[in-house]
Amino acid sequence: MTVQTRSLAPSAPASRFGLALLLAILALLFSVSLTGCTRQADAAEAGVNRAVPIRSASEEITGQEIAVVTHAPNVPPPITRTHPTRVIVNLETTETVAEIADSVKYPVWTFGGQVPGSFIRVREGDLVELHLHNAKNSTMPHNIDLHAVTGPGGGAAASLTMPGGESVFTFSALNPGLYVYHCATSPVPMHMANGMYGMILVEPKGGLPKVDKEFYVMQSEFYTKEAFGQHGMSHLDMEKGIEEKPTYVVFNGSVGSMVGDKALQAEVGQRIRLFVGNAGPNLTSSFHVIGEIFDNVYQEGGSVANQHNVQTTLIPAGGAAIVEFGAEKAGNLIMVDHAIFRAFNKGALGMIKINGKDDAKIFASVKGLGFKGE
Ligand SMILES: [Cu+2]
Secondary structure, three states, X not given: OOOHHHOOOOOOOXXXXXXXXXXXXXXHHHXXXXXXXXXXHHHXXXXXXXXXXXXXXXXXXXXXXXXOOEOOOOOOOOOOOOOOOEEEEEEEEEEEEEEEEOOEEEEEEEEOOOOOOOEEEEEOOOEEEXXXXXXXXXXXXXOOEEOOOOOHHXXXXXXXXXXXXXXXXXXXXXXXXXXXXXXXXXXHHHXXXXXXXXXXXXXXXXXXXXXXXXXXXXXXXXXXXXXXXXXXXXXXXXHHHHOOOOOEEEEOOEOOOOOHHHOEEEEOOOEEEEEEEEEEOOOOEEEEXXXXXXXXEEHHHOOOOXXXXXXXXXXXOOEEEEEEEEOOOOEEEEEEXXXXXXXXXXXXXXXXXXXXXXXOOOOOOOOOOOOOOO
16 A cells, blocks of 8 residues: 555645545545435345235136146156146155165155155146145155145145045145245154155246256255164164254165266256255255356245356255256266265265267366276
């Protein structure tokens, strides 16, 4: 710092003092005007961002359709309708046994027969008629709390269903976004720890920007009395759950659900969208794709792509995020929870294989140890 900017000192000659006074007045006027503009801009922005709409159900529901629901990593096709309709969603809760790691079995409770539960896709304004069936051979009542619901318990009380029974409730999909759903039957942590969660996308009225590939990825934890990787049947360890010390942290229900032959597939030049959920029940995910940068992130699953050029995005338990990126480079991208022990020691790792012609201008290994990586 120099002191030259302080040359207009009180001891300066009168002419310089006059000039200083003039400049000071001009500066003050400019400052007031600038502050005024800033305040107006702030107010305008606040007006846009802080307006709280009172939403209402669509007045005209035209026709009805049965929702196409999918198992992870698949996503139902984009909605091309331009009007709200009655969407009938059929979901069945089941109690079965799943393999959560190589030769490791776990008695899971599910929505739709698998962990995570079926992906549901509706349009903002739709009237959703949700039919929850509980399989005859279930031992427990189950229900569903969808975070996309405006209404008591997200539908939990209205959908409590005994084994062999069916409950039906309707809700208007008022807010667009990506939402988690889960069982909320007591004890809730037990039902969630056993696999009862999935996701529902409420597409904005104008739809989402077109991409080439969409995938459903959901992180969750398993708490077992047995050690990580111990073969055979596992059992829920409630104490580990209470202590928030999962044995497994996985994507799409099991260790290795999306590696090797089961890796997600895309081509160089394609645009990819991941609908990423975090069921928890406890941990927050630091979702990251090794070797890629998210061009757009719809933080916390909201309807606005409010971040660009992101390395890692936080996904809270019971929350979601939508991430989008272009596939510029052939090879394997690795999805992880960047709380990195979870990825390498507990299972939170998956792959996206990008096929096609490579572009050495984007990345080239010039001299290394002779490792022929992908
Ligand atoms: Cu349940």
